[in-house]
Amino acid sequence: MTETNNSSPEYDVEIPSREQLLSLVTERPKPVPFDDFISHFKLDDERQQVGLKRRLRAMERDGQLVYNKANSYGLPERMQLIRGRIIGHRDGFGFCQPDEGGKDIFIPHHQMYSVLHGDKVLIKPAGTDNRGRQEGRVVRVVEPRNNDIVGRYFVEDNIGIVVPDDSRVSQDILIPDNDNMGARHGQLVVVSITRRPNRRTSPIGKVTEVMGDHMAPGMEIEIAIREHDIPNEWPEGIDEELAQYSEEVPKEAYAGRVDLRDLPLITIDGEDSRDFDDAVCALPEDKGWRLWVAIADVSYYVKPGTQLDNEAVNRGNSVYFPNNVVPMLPEKLSNGLCSLNPNVDRLCMVAEIEVGPRGKLKQSKFYPAVMNSHARLTYNKVKQILDGDKELREQYKDVISNIEELHNVYKALAAVRKRRSAIEFDTQETRFIFNAQRKIERIEPVKRHVAHKIIEECMIAANVVTARFIEDDDDVNALFRVHEAPADERLTNFRAFLAELGLSLSGGDSPTPTDYGKLLEEVKDRPDHELIETMLLRSMQQAVYQPQNEGHFGLALKSYSHFTSPIRRYPDLILHRAIKSILRKKEGSEEGLSGAWSYSDKQLDDLGVHCSMTERRADDATRQVDEWLKCEFMLDHIGMEFEGVVSSVTNFGLFVRLNDYQIDGLVHISNLGDDYYQYDNQKGMLIGENTRTIYRLGDNVKVRVKTVDLDERKIDLELINAESPTGKQRKNNSGKTERKRQQKGNSKPRSGKPRKRSKNKASSSNKGSNKS
Structure with missing residues (x-):
């Protein structure tokens, strides 16, 4: 159907344009049944009715209209539906990023079964979760993600599976025998989705390209180019x-x-x-x-x-x-x-x-x-x-x-x-x-x-x-x-971080560059000045x-x-x-x-x-490429000890930046010693219930490289000891005993099986910075 006029070249008959159809639905106080379109526009010819039905379906597919259970067409905004893009998370849940801007909407695990990271969807707000986040229910996929998926091909119980390299795609993809292009176990491949996932079945796909072995030089760049859909081939002409x-x-x-x-x-x-x-x-x-x-x-x-x-x-x-x-x-x-x-x-x-x-x-x-x-x-x-x-x-x-x-x-x-x-x-x-x-x-x-x-x-x-x-x-x-100037929430978090270090930012609710300049001048000779600058950078908005x-x-x-x-x-x-x-x-x-x-x-x-x-x-x-290369580099340093500084504190552990290489790794909360630790979100610290040991941003620590996972681009560390910014040393029980040196190649699945998706662990990446 052409959208430039009211005629359909296929049927050579007049049918209403999208604008006319939207105008009618907008004028009506409730959703419009199909028969009402026919009577309003006097579409007596059967070919006109077929053309109308196809146009309405196209508008439904594009998210302009919604077809409800009463067999009528309504406007998404009147049905409290929000159009946005799905952002997956490695732990199975996700978020919807609204097209109109505003805060992301949380999508729980069970709602993510039938969507993929990158899909355009219509969602309906559904209250808040136990953390106070706006929650949503997926109503319809209006535009499936259009780029292929890169992952590693495995054979498990004679079934071909591709485990996506992008952890935001949480579903493994089933590959029929005749659609694997001869890929070998463990190789990196590019997959096109042939059947989308639903609540009961995994997605099915076919291999469109065998990229090569996992550790081949330059493979990390090829993966990043495809995962982020970066154009890298010159078109004809x-x-x-x-x-x-x-x-x-x-x-x-x-x-x-x-x-x-x-x-x-x-x-x-x-x-x-x-x-x-x-x-x-x-x-x-x-x-x-x-x-x-x-x-x-x-x-x-x-x-x-x-x-x-x-x-x-x-x-x-x-x-x-x-x-x-x-x-x-x-x-x-x-x-x-x-x-x-x-x-x-x-x-x-x-x-x-x-x-x-x-x-x-x-x-x-x-x-x-x-x-x-x-x-x-x-x-x-x-x-x-x-x-x-x-x-x-x-x-x-x-x-x-x-x-x-x-x-x-x-x-x-x-x-x-x-x-x-x-x-x-x-x-x-x-x-x-x-x-x-x-x-x-x-x-x-x-x-x-x-x-x-x-x-x-x-x-x-x-x-x-x-x-x-x-x-x-x-x-x-x-x-x-x-x-633009820092947003309120980021500014509040940055002030809380500074307070834990005995610092403050002047300027009240609207600090100026002068206020930030004074702070940087004040901390320039501190041993943790790089960390403070990094946190200041994170408090800034992204330039556009x-x-x-x-x-x-x-x-x-x-x-x-x-x-x-x-x-x-x-x-x-x-x-x-x-x-x-x-x-x-x-x-x-x-x-x-x-x-x-x-x-x-x-x-x-x-x-x-x-x-x-x-x-x-x-x-x-x-x-992403930097993270992968840093992990590959650290494979040769498993078991070695390094000095570092706590660069981030989360509810699942500490991120530590190694002084020698400016590489971040994770000390999981389970590796912090013989105590239960609670996360104080306001102060950004972990506090031991019994020992009252505190871990916070800026702590100087000594760590040992425990494992490296190339698939997840994560470096796991274990804590040997820590020193607070005030100089008080804290010995960690896990540092009393030497660990055996880990074997290289921790990223490979055991028994030839795809990797398990880890829970409550984030990538060991440096957080993004703003550019001028």
């Missing part, structure tokens, strides 16, 4: 569009552009970076500086409506895994024409900014240009140059002045950042070092120094002036990077993309956008097109502004939601 571009900038592209090839622009990136989308230059001027931030002009090559653009929207952003990347754009662009490689001409969009002697951003202007990078520098080289390395200073003597002025600009901008009380974190990041077999050789800290901060401040300056530029135009809009500017709380800025990475973030590409659109309107010329585009409000709303989702999707996928 992309190669034809790319074929129009050579390896060099097209001659016609130079017209109308400012020639900056003599300006000593340089790129500063990591040692292993392959795409360079930003270049910078600073020259002294009137006691201040003139700062150029040149960004690859992706909008010239990727035009709206093309296959390249459609796929860039679909991906939303590049996804960076350890030693691997799923790019937003094909390599010919991301590592070629849109990468500001040294000593080659490249097209760019430029933010030229006047920076005052005290770091104030004064006048700024934007324009398309052509540039030629004078040097490809790394963060470490820049630091060494600033530290006086004679060899490097000689090698890069032509750009030394630029580097030193960039350093001066940074110091002025950093002073402004401090005055406005932007929240600055100094959390420890790590990176994996792989051997030739792509196994982790070691985990080492990432040292962030002045060179990183130089580029960060330059990029923030460009993002600020760009946001202001968009705000000043009444006709053209783009996406802003919005970071939206066309309504509501400021950036973390950076303490009234206006902020993302201008600096159109190679890897679609919102930046949207912004470049908007800038060109404004310039075209002001200058009345098309020269140099190819790719200009102005979006409607509806388009921007939809793109903001989509790009925020793809960013979260990428974060979840990379976090």
